[in-house]
Amino acid sequence: MIAAYLLFFFAGIGAFNALALAIGLLLRRPNAPAQRWLALLILALSVRTGKSVLFYFYPELSKLVLQVGLTACLMIGPCLIALVRAWSDPAGQRTRHDARFVAALLVAAIVLGAAFPYSEYPQWWSGAPAWRVVMYGWLACVAAAAVLCRGAFRRAGDAAAADGIGRGQLAAIVAAVAGVWLAYFTAGYTSYIVGPLSFSLALYAGVAVWFAGRRPRAAAVTEPYRDRKIVDDEAQAELQALHRLMDSEALYTDAQLSLAKLARRLNMPPARLSQLLNDNHKTAFKPYLMQLRVDAAKRLLQAPGQVMMEQVAEASGFLSMSTFYSSFKKLEGTTPAAWRQARSAAAADS
Known part of the structure; x- marks a missing residue:
């Protein structure tokens, strides 16, 4: 009996804390796109794993709860892809319609669930058709996110960290979501509770890594740009991204805004942003910020x-x-x- 209570605690606490973390990320200001997608991804995972914990210990649970859990599971993959895309495009040049696509997918899932509820069509929801669509769709999204990460890392500078999420942290998020998928996929060979337990482990490991990454580090060597002029087309695109970001999120209202912080939001090294302002905008960072x-x-x-x-x-x-x-x-x-x-x-x- 004690072992069962401990299992329920360790499996359920991860889902509960993930829900609190997701709400905190959504309420935190400034609320950047990648931060919002990370919050929605964690929210979907917490609902999915919370449902698994409840179903494992209370199998007589209402079918509506099971339907909500599967719907949340369907949203995990799209939210992961949207997170990676937002990380690689903090100015929102290529990701303006991502939220509409994910919202449309959620509405379609809700409409389908209302038309064919779990309580009346259990053979469809709990059988192979729905399970395969959800699980293999999740896997395809994880693979797509990994490919997108590789391309984003190749384009970004070594010090890139969009919306407070570094390259290593983003890779760890993709790996953690893949690990939770694997735990659920192999649940038939082990135990259904392995999914929530693996999520709890991934969540707390991720939080520990994040706090470790927040420790002060030695100043990075600034990349010399004196002898490397930015190509005009690249400079114009990056300046447009800078102006769009400033207009849409009014980052200049942050009294603590620094060159390094703004460079992270633009996913570029601080030295490049400094050169972009000086060479292509004919002003330094402080006068530019003062003017805004x-x-x-x-x-x-x-x-x-x-x-x-x-x-x-x-x-x-x-x-x-x-x-x-x-x-x-x-x-x-x-x-x-x-x-x-x-x-x-x-x-x-x-």
């Missing part, structure tokens, strides 16, 4: 309702009022208050 923040402040200063200066500064990404005033006056030649007053007077005259 001052432009944001000007939009807020023109907004109706007379937003307080402290709120304008904070919402624009400035750490202090003194930095806000000095930056604004440097670029506009006047103080924020005088600039707003002049704009208001001009609008009243017109």
Whole structure:
């Protein structure tokens, strides 16, 4: 009896903690695309393994719970592929429609489940047809994700880490999902509870690796770009990705934004981003960031309702009022208050 309770605890705690982790990732700000897909992937895995734990210990469980578990299992592979694609394209140039595709797949699965519920068609859901579609579809997605990872790693720099997920961490995620698939696929030869247990092990191993990767490391050697001019076509594409990322997510509002952090979001080495700004945008990182923040402040200063200066500064990404005033006056030649007053007077005259 004690062994059964321990088995239930260790198998179920992984699913429960994964659910909490997924919710935390979804609520964490800034909420980047790869981070959202990782949260959805963990959520799908937690629902699938949670259902397995409940079914193992309570076989009389409602068929609706089993149907939800299989539906979640169907979403694991697509979420994994979307995660890898978002990691390799943080600016969203090629992945704009991924969310629509995955959402459409989920809606189709829900509609199919409503039309042919498990309770009325158990032979279809628990038999070979549905199981093969789900399991072999999952395997195909894992293989596709591995191929996508290889191509993304080849294009990315050695220090690439999009949305806080490094190359090694992404590879570990793909390997862990493959391991959970293998545990479920071989469950007929071992035990059905092996799937949830393997997921718990993969989850805690992944968390441990992630925390280990957060330890301070020695500064990496900056790749010299002095003698390597960026090709014009590449520079224009990368600048467009930079501007699109800044416009869509307003990263300049992050008071702690650094060159290294922005480079990680763009999936490029910091030295290349620095060269891109200096050589192709004719500005350094700090002046570029200052201009974006001052432009944001000007939009807020023109907004109706007379937003307080402290709120304008904070919402624009400035750490202090003194930095806000000095930056604004440097670029506009006047103080924020005088600039707003002049704009208001001009609008009243017109």
